[in-house]
Amino acid sequence: MLSKIKKTIILYNPNAVFYTMPLALLAIGSYLDSEKYNIIIIDGRLESDPMIKIKKALLENPLCFATTVLTGNPIKDALNISRKVKEESPDLPIIWGGWHASLFPLDTLKEKSIDIVVKGQGEITFLETIKTLEIGGTLENIKGICFKSNNSIIENKERAMEDINTFPPLNYDLINVPAYMKLSGQKQLDYISSQGCRFRCSFCADPFMYNRGWYGYSPKRMVDELYQLWKQYGFNHVHFQDETFFTNKSRVKEFALELIKKELPITWFGTMRADQGTRLPEEVWVLCKKSGLKKVMIGIEAGSQKMLDWMQKDIKIEQIYEVANKCIKYNIAINFSVIVGFPNEPKESILNTIEIVKSLRKMSSNFQMGIFYFKPYPGNKIADELKENGYTFYNTLEEWSNFDYVDSKKSEWMNDKMIFLMENFKFYQKIAYRKPTPLFFLLQKIAYFRIEKSFYKFPFERKLKQFFRPQKLS
Numbered sequence: 001m002l003s004k005i006k007k008t009i010i011l012y013n014p015n016a017v018f019y020t021m022p023l024a025l026l027a028i029g030s031y032l033d034s035e036k037y038n039i040i041i042i043d044g045r046l047e048s049d050p051m052i053k054i055k056k057a058l059l060e061n062p063l064c065f066a067t068t069v070l071t072g073n074p075i076k077d078a079l080n081i082s083r084k085v086k087e088e089s090p091d092l093p094i095i096w097g098g099w100h101a102s103l104f105p106l107d108t109l110k111e112k113s114i115d116i117v118v119k120g121q122g123e124i125t126f127l128e129t130i131k132t133l134e135i136g137g138t139l140e141n142i143k144g145i146c147f148k149s150n151n152s153i154i155e156n157k158e159r160a161m162e163d164i165n166t167f168p169p170l171n172y173d174l175i176n177v178p179a180y181m182k183l184s185g186q187k188q189l190d191y192i193s194s195q196g197c198r199f200r201c202s203f204c205a206d207p208f209m210y211n212r213g214w215y216g217y218s219p220k221r222m223v224d225e226l227y228q229l230w231k232q233y234g235f236n237h238v239h240f241q242d243e244t245f246f247t248n249k250s251r252v253k254e255f256a257l258e259l260i261k262k263e264l265p266i267t268w269f270g271t272m273r274a275d276q277g278t279r280l281p282e283e284v285w286v287l288c289k290k291s292g293l294k295k296v297m298i299g300i301e302a303g304s305q306k307m308l309d310w311m312q313k314d315i316k317i318e319q320i321y322e323v324a325n326k327c328i329k330y331n332i333a334i335n336f337s338v339i340v341g342f343p344n345e346p347k348e349s350i351l352n353t354i355e356i357v358k359s360l361r362k363m364s365s366n367f368q369m370g371i372f373y374f375k376p377y378p379g380n381k382i383a384d385e386l387k388e389n390g391y392t393f394y395n396t397l398e399e400w401s402n403f404d405y406v407d408s409k410k411s412e413w414m415n416d417k418m419i420f421l422m423e424n425f426k427f428y429q430k431i432a433y434r435k436p437t438p439l440f441f442l443l444q445k446i447a448y449f450r451i452e453k454s455f456y457k458f459p460f461e462r463k464l465k466q467f468f469r470p471q472k473l474s
Helices: 023-031 050-057 074-088 099-103 123-135 177-184 206-210 219-233 249-262 274-279 282-291 305-310 317-329 347-363 381-388 416-432 441-453 460-468
Strands: 007-013 037-043 062-068 094-097 116-118 145-149 152-155 188-191 194-196 214-216 237-240 267-271 293-301 333-340 367-373
Touching: 007 023, 007 050, 007 074, 007 123, 023 037, 023 062, 023 123, 037 050, 050 074, 062 074, 062 123, 074 094, 094 099, 094 123, 099 116, 099 206, 116 123, 177 188, 177 219, 188 219, 194 206, 219 249, 249 282, 274 293, 274 317, 282 293, 293 317, 305 347, 317 333, 317 347, 333 347, 347 367, 347 416, 367 416, 416 441, 416 460, 441 460
Parallel strands: 007 037, 007 062, 062 094, 094 116, 188 237, 237 267, 267 293, 293 333, 333 367
Antiparallel strands: 116 145, 145 152, 194 214
C-alpha cells in the first residue's frame, strides 16, 4: 500500500537579496512526473521560518531534499537549512545543485550534511538521480553527479548539454507567482528562454559551465507559453533571465513578430552584448520596440580597448556607443555594467572606465550603471592564471558564503585611494545623471559638480543618505 503513495521531492530556494522567481527549481521540478511525485518548492525569501514548511514536507513520504545555490550569501541559508534537515531526517539524501555546487562539487561534498551534487544542466541528471534513489540503486552510472560512497567522494563522468526544446514548459503552478510579484513590487514574470553562452570572456565561469554551448526555445514556443501564462497571471512585464538573449538575431526577429501577432500588452527585458546590438538589423530593432522591448542589459566591463582585449570580451569600444545610440533612437533603457580592479590593472585603465561611465550616462537618463569589483572566481582563464601563480582560493562553504562582488573591502588589486575614488564615484553617478526632478535638483547639481571635478572630499551627501535612507539608492 505504501508503494502507491507519492514520494515527495522537497526543493528549497535559499534566502537572498534578489527577488527573481526560482527558475532553476521550476526547471527540474517541471521535468518530473507530477503524477508520480509530490513536488514541493519552498523559498526562504517568502518564509519567516522555512523550517516550518520543510518539517511538514518531511512527514509526507520524502525521497530527497534538494537546493540550488549561488556563491555568496545564499550559501549561508542553504547550509543552515541543509544541516537542520539532516538533523530531522538523517537518512534522507540531501542534494545540492546550481552554480556553486557545479563549480566546486568536491569541496561542497566535504560538508557532512550534503550527500550528492548535481552539476550543470540538471533536468535529466536530477530525474535519473531520484529514480535511482527510489529503487535503492547505485549512483555510479549517472552522468553529471558527484556523491559520497563509503566515506569517499565519487565524481562521475560529465553530462553533455541537451537541447532545451526537448524539455517541458515550466510549471509555474509549483510556485506562488503573485507572492513574487509582491516581492518585486511589479507584475513581472521571470522567464528563461535559453541556456548557455557561446562567448569566451576570461573573467566569467559561463564557458566552463556550458562548454560554450547554447540552446534556445523556438520563438513560437516562447510566445505560446507566455500567452498562456499571461492569461493565467495577468503580468505586464517579462524579465528574460537568459545569459545572452540576443545570441541568435533570426530567433529574436521571429520572437518579436510572434509577440506582435499575439498583441500581448506587455513590455520585456533581455540581455545583450554590444556586438550583438550592432549586428542586429534596423528592421529587428523596430520589431523589438514594437513588441514591447523596454530595457536591455549590456556588460561593457572596461573603458579601454586594451583591457577588453585582455579579458577576451570580443567587443570594440565603438560598438558600445553604437548600441547606446540605437537604444536612444528607440527609447530603450540600458542597464550597463563594468568591472574594475583586475589583477595588475593600471590606474589609467580604471580612470578610462570612469570616463566611459560618465560619457554613457550623459547620453541618456535612461541609462543606468552597475559598477563591480573584480573578485577571483574559479572556472575561467584569469582565475586559472592566478592559481598557477600561487593565488589561494577559498575551499570551504563557510568561506565562499562571504563572497561579494560589490564589497570594496575585498578588492585586492586596488589601493585605498582608488577605492575611495571609486566608491564616491559609484554613489554620485547614481544621483548626477538621474532624470531631473525638482526635489533632487540641488543634490543632482552638487553630485554632477563633484563628478566633473573629481572632488570627493567631505562627502556629506553620502552620510545623509545613509542616515535617512540606508537602503541602496536605485
